[in-house]
Amino acid sequence: MTTERADAARNRAMLIATAREMLAEVGADRITMDALAARSGLGKGTVFRRFGTRSGIFMALLSDGERAFQKRVLTGPPPLGPGAEPLERLVAFGRARLRFLAENHEIARAALDGRTPVPFGPPAMMSQRHLRMLLQQMGVPAADLEILAMQLTAALDVPLLLYTAPQDGENSEVTFEDRLARGWEDLVSRLSA
Known part of the structure; x- marks a missing residue:
């Protein structure tokens, strides 16, 4: 280096x-x-x-935020950081990741220029390794733990989330981010059932 x-x-x-x-x-x-x-x-x-490129400016801004996020995951207080039960950390990780994406929505959208094959490659890899570790600690009986971690990572890092916000009036008092976070908690809670 x-x-x-x-x-x-x-x-x-x-x-x-x-x-x-x-x-x-x-x-x-x-x-x-x-x-x-x-x-x-x-x-x-x-x-x-x-x-x-112009998108490189935004990738650099995201990278700075990503380093701070990863530090919180690795050394921050529980439940996001070490010290909490794996399921609690899994829920906290998803909620924090979705919050990070919401807070950096404009930056993340500007970073996508169509020339970057995997816009969130390194952060997605970190997420995938972290989720795999938590799933393993939970003892989730998966046919392929690596694939399950990859699929869960996709639920948190998919660029589609940057462009998709449902237009339904029934849940107008609940933000899209809150709905995503509740969906994440429901999804990962089912893994421990």
Whole structure:
């Protein structure tokens, strides 16, 4: 692993901070490589080298948030972090993952440019390993634990969730995120039955 040069690290931090400011002020649709370069005071070449494409800006923003999320999973307080029963952690993980996706909805949508084959590859792999470990600890009798963990991961990281929100008036007092979280809890609770 190569160490990032100090000036490159400073530029990256400045670009991320500037992108976050722009996101809050003008929204994802107005963030372009040119606008980010102009706002940060760095050259366009620096922005292109750092991110590659416009979606790369948003992938970098997601990566920062993902690192913080993973830290909470690995070392944070229970039930998301270690110390709770596996089912309780499984429920907490799904709820936290869905919350992360909801909080980063605009960023995640902007990160999808059609050229990225697996938009959430590394985070999905972390989720899959974590879910597999919890399922194993629960003693879930699965024909293929790896496939079950993959399917559960898909329920939390599917880009379709970024675009789908049911339009029914019956549940107007309950948010889509709450409904997804309840569905997740119902699904994983059935695994321990």
